[in-house]
Amino acid sequence: MNENTAAADPLIAGARRDEICRIFGESYDPARWNDWRWQMRHRFIKPEQFEKLLRLTTSERRGLAMTHEKFAVAVTPHFAELIDPDDPDCPIRRQVVPREEELLVGPGDMTDPCGEDHDEVVPGLVHRYPDRVLLLALDTCAAYCRYCTRSRLVNQGELDPLPRRLDAVVAYLEAHTEVRDVLLSGGDPLLMSEDRLDEVLGRIRAIPHIEFVRLGSRVPSFLPQRITPELVAVLRKHRVWLSLHFCHAREITPDVARACDLLADGGIPLGSQTVLLKGVNDDVQTLKDLVHALLKVRVRPYYLYQCDPVVGTGHLRTSVAKGIELISGLRGHTTGYAVPTYVIDAPGGGGKVPIQAETIVSYENGQALLRNWAGRTYAYVDPAEHA
Numbered sequence: 001m002n003e004n005t006a007a008a009d010p011l012i013a014g015a016r017r018d019e020i021c022r023i024f025g026e027s028y029d030p031a032r033w034n035d036w037r038w039q040m041r042h043r044f045i046k047p048e049q050f051e052k053l054l055r056l057t058t059s060e061r062r063g064l065a066m067t068h069e070k071f072a073v074a075v076t077p078h079f080a081e082l083i084d085p086d087d088p089d090c091p092i093r094r095q096v097v098p099r100e101e102e103l104l105v106g107p108g109d110m111t112d113p114c115g116e117d118h119d120e121v122v123p124g125l126v127h128r129y130p131d132r133v134l135l136l137a138l139d140t141c142a143a144y145c146r147y148c149t150r151s152r153l154v155n156q157g158e159l160d161p162l163p164r165r166l167d168a169v170v171a172y173l174e175a176h177t178e179v180r181d182v183l184l185s186g187g188d189p190l191l192m193s194e195d196r197l198d199e200v201l202g203r204i205r206a207i208p209h210i211e212f213v214r215l216g217s218r219v220p221s222f223l224p225q226r227i228t229p230e231l232v233a234v235l236r237k238h239r240v241w242l243s244l245h246f247c248h249a250r251e252i253t254p255d256v257a258r259a260c261d262l263l264a265d266g267g268i269p270l271g272s273q274t275v276l277l278k279g280v281n282d283d284v285q286t287l288k289d290l291v292h293a294l295l296k297v298r299v300r301p302y303y304l305y306q307c308d309p310v311v312g313t314g315h316l317r318t319s320v321a322k323g324i325e326l327i328s329g330l331r332g333h334t335t336g337y338a339v340p341t342y343v344i345d346a347p348g349g350g351g352k353v354p355i356q357a358e359t360i361v362s363y364e365n366g367q368a369l370l371r372n373w374a375g376r377t378y379a380y381v382d383p384a385e386h387a
């Protein structure tokens with residue numbers, strides 16, 4: 001089955017949607033399908049639901065039976081429609097359907113690879129860099145990525161709801177005048193109601209030294225139906241930026257394109273973070289297709305992340321050498337706006353380190369010898385006083 005075709009052709013899409021709805025004992029109704037709350041109520045979470053959705057492999061069957069205690073499983077009907085039911089190597093499927101390999105612990109695997117717990121100053125508020133903080137808004141997502149760097153927290157029931165933490169968060173931010181940038185992130189802040197989001201953003205925005213507020217969200221990919229004019233109005237009111245999360249061009253369906261249009265037309269700046277994943281996007285053409293598809297819907301590819309060494313993700317991670325090869329295959333080979341920064345979040349809390357192929361061949365006597373995208377070398381000569 002070609003998922004691109006299925007998503008684009010309304011007749012084929014309708015047939016698959018009907019099959020999906022029937023798993024829940026309903027028939028396809030476009031109005032219900034386009035209601036994000038219906039999508040959330042009809043997520044695939046149980047092994048028997050996946051049995052009806054896909055031709056499962058032994059590894060997936062074992063994964064579904066054994067991993068849910070370690071990390072939640074959920075897939076929205078929207079995202080489920082993009083999965084090839086017959087292909088275990090489907091790049092959409094690899095992102096959200098657990099496999100037995102998740103139970104393996106490899107060398108270097110960590111539960112908190114970014115060292116966020118160490119920098120938590122108030123429950124759910126991480127302050128590592130001097131001028132910016134991360135606020136974990138809630139602990140649920142529309143669907144669960146099998147490589148989630150916060151799997152130790154997400155859907156584990158350990159994070160109090162934000163209303164109970166908000167006074168302490170605001171008090172900390174008011175007292176720390178060096179903080180100018182707040183990132184609300186996963187769990188997914190766009191799953192909050194408009195009223196709750198308005199209240200949270202309003203209280204953060206009322207702090208005079210907070211200049212910049214970002215939200216990290218995979219909702220436009222997992223649940224584009226959530227992007228409504230009412231939600232966009234709240235985001236616009238508080239002048240936020242959005243960091244989205246897409247891993248494969250097949251995620252940019254007509255519904256996703258409409259959601260991104262609504263956001264872009266509402267004046268919300270959009271960037272995308274992509275996690276480099278084995279068997280999902282680890283070849284140049286696949287990545288190129290993704291970054292081009294993102295530009296078409298006015299989303300700027302921002303970061304390409306080396307997959308964090310979270311316990312149980314070895315089967316989804318690539319080598320750093322592969323990442324360098326891929327980013328070298330993009331830089332200079334396509335529009336500069338389409339090229340994300342390839343970074344490794346240094347394990348243990350070292351922060352993001354940009355990685356790229358060696359572009360300076362030598363630098364001596366005031367002359368830098370540069371290697372360009374085609375492998376040719378060129379000299380840049382410093383002004384005389386630096387020679």
Ligand code: SF4
Pocket residue numbers: 140141143144145147148149150151154186187188217218245
């Ligand atoms: S959307 Fe983000 S926080 Fe949620 S499961 Fe995926 S990576 Fe984790």
